[in-house]
Amino acid sequence: MDAGIDSLKIRDQEYCPTLSRAGQAMLDFLREHPAAPYFRNQSGNRLLAEEVAELREFEQIIVSAKVGWPQDGKPEWLESFIAETFKDVPYYRSLGPVAKRFEDIPTISRADLASDITRFVPDSVPIERLINFRTTGTTGNPLLIASHPLVAGRYLAFHKRALRRFGIILEHGKGQVGVVLLGMQKKCFTYVSVTPLMDESGLAKINLHPDDWFHPDDRASYLDALQPEVIAGDPISFSEFLSLPLRLRPRAILSVGMTLSSGLREALETRFQCPVLDLYSMNEVGPVGVFDRALDGHLLLQNRLYIEILDSQGRPVSEGQRGEITFTGGFNFCLPLVRYRSGDYASLKWTPEGPVIRRLSGRKPVRFFVSSGTWVNNIDVTHALSGLAISQYGLHQRRDHSLVLRLPNSAMMLANTASTRLAQLFPTQKITIEEIVTDGKVLQYTSDLPQDFA
Amino acid sequence: MNKIGPPLEALLRRLADTPPDFLDEPRIGNTGQVFVPAVVNDLLAKIAQRLPQAGLEAFRGRDASTDRNRLLLVMIMVWLLADEWFADAQLPIAEVLGLLNQTARELALSTNAQKFIADPDRREELARLSLARLGFRPEGETPEQATDRLSALSVTERNRLLDASRAAEARAKAIREQLIKKQAEASADKWTRE
Numbered sequence: 115m116d117a118g119i120d121s122l123k124i125r126d127q128e129y130c131p132t133l134s135r136a137g138q139a140m141l142d143f144l145r146e147h148p149a150a151p152y153f154r155n156q157s158g159n160r161l162l163a164e165e166v167a168e169l170r171e172f173e174q175i176i177v178s179a180k181v182g183w184p185q186d187g188k189p190e191w192l193e194s195f196i197a198e199t200f201k202d203v204p205y206y207r208s209l210g211p212v213a214k215r216f217e218d219i220p221t222i223s224r225a226d227l228a229s230d231i232t233r234f235v236p237d238s239v240p241i242e243r244l245i246n247f248r249t250t251g252t253t254g255n256p257l258l259i260a261s262h263p264l265v266a267g268r269y270l271a272f273h274k275r276a277l278r279r280f281g282i283i284l285e286h287g288k289g290q291v292g293v294v295l296l297g298m299q300k301k302c303f304t305y306v307s308v309t310p311l312m313d314e315s316g317l318a319k320i321n322l323h324p325d326d327w328f329h330p331d332d333r334a335s336y337l338d339a340l341q342p343e344v345i346a347g348d349p350i351s352f353s354e355f356l357s358l359p360l361r362l363r364p365r366a367i368l369s370v371g372m373t374l375s376s377g378l379r380e381a382l383e384t385r386f387q388c389p390v391l392d393l394y395s396m397n398e399v400g401p402v403g404v405f406d407r408a409l410d411g412h413l414l415l416q417n418r419l420y421i422e423i424l425d426s427q428g429r430p431v432s433e434g435q436r437g438e439i440t441f442t443g444g445f446n447f448c449l450p451l452v453r454y455r456s457g458d459y460a461s462l463k464w465t466p467e468g469p470v471i472r473r474l475s476g477r478k479p480v481r482f483f484v485s486s487g488t489w490v491n492n493i494d495v496t497h498a499l500s501g502l503a504i505s506q507y508g509l510h511q512r513r514d515h516s517l518v519l520r521l522p523n524s525a526m527m528l529a530n531t532a533s534t535r536l537a538q539l540f541p542t543q544k545i546t547i548e549e550i551v552t553d554g555k556v557l558q559y560t561s562d563l564p565q566d567f568a
Numbered sequence: 569m570n571k572i573g574p575p576l577e578a579l580l581r582r583l584a585d586t587p588p589d590f591l592d593e594p595r596i597g598n599t600g601q602v603f604v605p606a607v608v609n610d611l612l613a614k615i616a617q618r619l620p621q622a623g624l625e626a627f628r629g630r631d632a633s634t635d636r637n638r639l640l641l642v643m644i645m646v647w648l649l650a651d652e653w654f655a656d657a658q659l660p661i662a663e664v665l666g667l668l669n670q671t672a673r674e675l676a677l678s679t680n681a682q683k684f685i686a687d688p689d690r691r692e693e694l695a696r697l698s699l700a701r702l703g704f705r706p707e708g709e710t711p712e713q714a715t716d717r718l719s720a721l722s723v724t725e726r727n728r729l730l731d732a733s734r735a736a737e738a739r740a741k742a743i744r745e746q747l748i749k750k751q752a753e754a755s756a757d758k759w760t761r762e
Contacts, residue, residue, distance in 0.1 A: 210637030
C-alpha cells in the first residue's frame with residue numbers, strides 16, 4: 115500500500131472512529147469504482163461508539179414522538195427549556211431575567227447569530243468536539259452554525275420519521291449504499307462515508323457537475339452501480355439528475371434547500387417511481403417539516419421545536435395568517451434557539467395531525483405591481499408557475515413595471531409556457547426571459563419598486 | 569456618605585418586597601408593557617419635579633440585548649427610591665437621574681436585575697450603593713463602616729465578575745478557534761445538506 119492510500123485510511127479512522135473492516139471496504143468501493151468522481155474532500159460521521167448508542171435511543175424516541183402543542187397553548191417542555199437557556203447561554207443571560215410572558219422575550223435573527231455565534235453556545239457544551247456548518251442563506255451573508263457530530267447524526271432520525279409517513283422504512287445496511295447526496299455546483303464539498311446507525315451503509319456526497327468526473331457518462335454508471343436506497347439533493351441537482359440515462363430505482367428522494375415545484379416533484383416521481391419528500395430544513399434548526407399533499411403543507415417533524423408566526427412588529431398572528439416563521443427549541447444542543455426569526459414566511463394551520471406549515475416561502479414576501487393598479491403577492495406567482503418542472507427561477511420587476519423571468523438553461527424550453535402563465539397575472543406588462551448564468555441559487559423574487567406602499 | 573440615611577433593613581425589606589408590577593416587561597421597540605421613561609418621571613414628580621420627555625431619553629429601550637436588563641434594574645431602583653424616606657429627603661434631581669442612568673447601566677452590565685431582589689448580597693449592594701451615590705449612609709453606621717461594608721460587597725462581586733468575564737472571553741475565543749479549524753469545516757455526515 116503506498117503512503118497516500120495509507121494516510122487516507124488512517125484519516126478514515128479519524129473521520130469514522132467506529133469504522134469496521136466492512137465499513138472500510140464500503141469506503142474503498144465508493145472511492146475506487148471505475149466510474150467514481152474525483153472526491154475533493156475527506157470527512158465522516160465522527161461518531162464515537164457511545165454516541166452511536168445514544169443516537170439509537172434518540173431515534174427510537176423521535177420515530178414515535180408526539181409532535182405539536184395545543185392550539186391555544188404552549189408545549190409542555192417550553193418553560194424549563196427557556197429557564198435553562200437563560201441560565202446556560204451567554205447571550206440570553208445578558209438579557210436579564212426570563213420574561214414573565216413568553217411573547218415578551220425579545221426575538222433574534224440571523225444577524226444576531228452572525229455577529230457573534232460564540233455567545234449562543236451554552237456554557238455546558240464541551241468545546242473539543244464542536245463542528246460547524248457554514249451557510250450563506252439567500253442573503254449571501256455567511257454564517258457559521260455551531261454543531262456537533264451527534265447533532266449531524268440526529269438528522270437521520272427525523273428523515274426516518276418523514277419517510278415512515280410515506281411508507282418507507284430504510285433497509286440498506288452493510289455492503290449497501292444508504293444515501294447519495296447530490297450537488298450541482300462548479301465547486302462542491304464531496305466525500306464518502308458510512309452511517310453507523312445503518313450498519314455502515316455507504317454515504318457519498320457527489321457533484322453532478324461534469325468537471326468533477328473523468329467522463330460525464332460516468333455519472334450515470336456510478337449512480338447505477340451504487341444503487342442507493344435514498345437520493346438527497348436540491349431542485350438544481352435534481353434537474354441535472356433527471357437528464358441522466360439512469361436505471362437506478364431509489365426507494366425515496368429527499369429534497370431540501372429550495373422550493374420544490376410540483377412539476378419537478380411529479381417528474382421525479384414518474385421517472386423514479388418512488389416518493390419525493392419535500393423537506394423544509396435549515397442549518398439553524400435542521401429538518402422542520404415534510405410536505406404532505408393531503409394536508410397541503412409541511413407537517414412538523416420535531417417534538418421539541420415550537421413555532422410561532424410573527425408579524426413585522428414581532429406579534430404572533432392568528433391561525434392562517436402569514437408571517438415570519440420563528441423557532442424556539444430544536445435538537446442542536448450547541449445552539450438552543452429562543453424566538454429565532456428565520457427569514458422564511460408561512461402560515462400555521464392546525465390539523466388533526468398537528469400544526470402544519472402552509473404556503474411556505476423563503477424570505478420576506480415581495481409584491482408585484484399590476485398595471486391595472488393592483489398588486490400580486492409572490493405566492494400567486496409561485497402558484498402560477500408551480501406545475502412546471504423548473505429547478506429554480508427568479509422573477510424581477512423593474513421600475514417601469516416590466517418583468518424579467520430568469521430561468522436556468524435546462525428550463526428554457528418551458529420559457530413560453532411560463533411566460534404565458536405569468537401573462538395571466540400581468541396581462542398588459544412586458545415580460546422578458548433571461549438565462550440564469552450563476553452557478554448557485556438565485557433570489558427568487560425581487561423588485562425595484564418600493565414594497566411599503568400599496 | 570456624610571449624610572445619615574434611612575435604616576438599611578428598611579431598604580433591604582423594601583427591595584425583597586418589590587411588587588411584581590415593577591418586574592413587568594420594559595417597553596423596547598414593539599415589545600413589553602412598561603414605558604420606563606414614564607415610570608421614572610412619576611418618581612421624579614414624587615421626589616422633586618417632572619421632566620420634559622427629552623430629559624428621559626436614556627430610559628427609552630431600543631435594543632433588547634443592551635437595554636432590557638438595565639431597564640428592569642431601573643424599575644427596581646425606582647421602586648426603592650419611591651420609599652417615603654427619599655420623598656422627604658429633597659434629593660437633587662441630577663443625582664437621582666445619575667443614579668438611575670449611570671449606576672443602573674454599570675450594574676446591569678454584568679448582573680441579572682432579578683438578583684438585586686433575590687440575592688441578599690446583591691440586595692445589600694444595591695441599597696448601599698444607591699445611598700452612597702446620593703451622598704448618604706445607612707442610619708446607625710459611621711462613614712467608615714458604611715464605606716468598608718460597601719467596598720467589601722463590591723470588591724468581592726467585582727472580582728467574581730472579573731473572573732467570570734475572563735472565563736467567558738477565553739471560552740468565546742476557544743469556541744471561535746474550534747469552529748474555524750479546518751477539521752470543523754469538514755463537518756460531519758448529515759443525510760441532507762441545506
